[in-house]
Amino acid sequence: MSYFRKNIDSLQAYVPGEQPPAGAKVIKLNTNENPYPPSPRAMEVLSSLPAEALRRYPDPLARQVRAAASEALGLPADWILAGNGSDEILAMIMRAFVGEGGAVAYPMPTYVLYRTLSEIQNARPVEVPYPEDYQLPLDQLARAGGQVTFVASPNSPSGTSYPLEQLDQLAGKIPGVLAVDEAYVDFAGASALELVRRRDNVIILRTLSKGYSLAGLRLGLALAQPGLLEGLWKVKDSYNLDAATIAVGSAALTDQAWKNANADKVKASRARLAAGLEKLGFKVWPSQSNFLLARPAAGDAERIYRSLKDRGILVRYFKEPRLDDKLRITVGTDQQNQALLAALGQLL
């Protein structure tokens, strides 16, 4: 017999991409980390963190982070809530807006955590298939009637992003809340941030994990009208951000130039990597993020994934419908990307 709720017993736990032990000699292109280091300004704050900052409880309102984000994004601080990674904010959204049996809509394939969180909540995931070209299935999503509708823009694993006008239309058609997950926006041409001024049912999610090279720190942001954040404040753990994250994350947010310069490098490398993959016969989807979805000519993605792993190169392989003949490859430094292309050249 089990002590767990039925939906937890039947839950397929979310499986994050593999994290080899620190110091392992691998080229890691599997979880979309930024290949460049975080801002020196952030590292300076980390190394000089006073003991007093750790002796005391952290600020439950994370005011320093919100002030820095306010300055960086041009949004009032009370339109900003900070989370322990945007993953925590996704969980808070689920807890605050979706009851048992409630509908949660999102297009597929996308970030698998939306499904996992729906199942933990014992909600009803409504999965709308993306067409082959990954255009937004707007009407079907609207008809799904979600209490929350999630759209990752840029989407993972396709890399496609969606114009503000389309997301605006979607927000106007759905009965509930639209959560636009902009985890990869720093590598994209545009953001839907302005939507939060227009719509009282839109939350934009941001993270410092990708653009700011701080996946290990755990800092995400929810951006919305204060009325829509109210319920999130209520379900939030009191001290969801630790003192180090507040101090270091705030410093990183003040260094936009560092983040932008690294994003520019990644975008330039992305174009070179895409060209290299196409030369090897891959079909490569156009990407607005720091990874590429690529299909080898023979569709033997699993074999290639394993062979690369044997050679110390990790890429992401999803054994799932529509993805099991493709690889998701994080854009690394040019040197890493060259090593990948060389290995692919040998094993194809």
Ligand SMILES: *Cc1c(COP(=O)(O)O)cnc(C)c1O
């Ligand atoms: C990486 C990622 C996140 C998670 O970001 P964290 O802030 O590290 O929790 C959220 N959504 C998508 C689509 C992602 O790829």
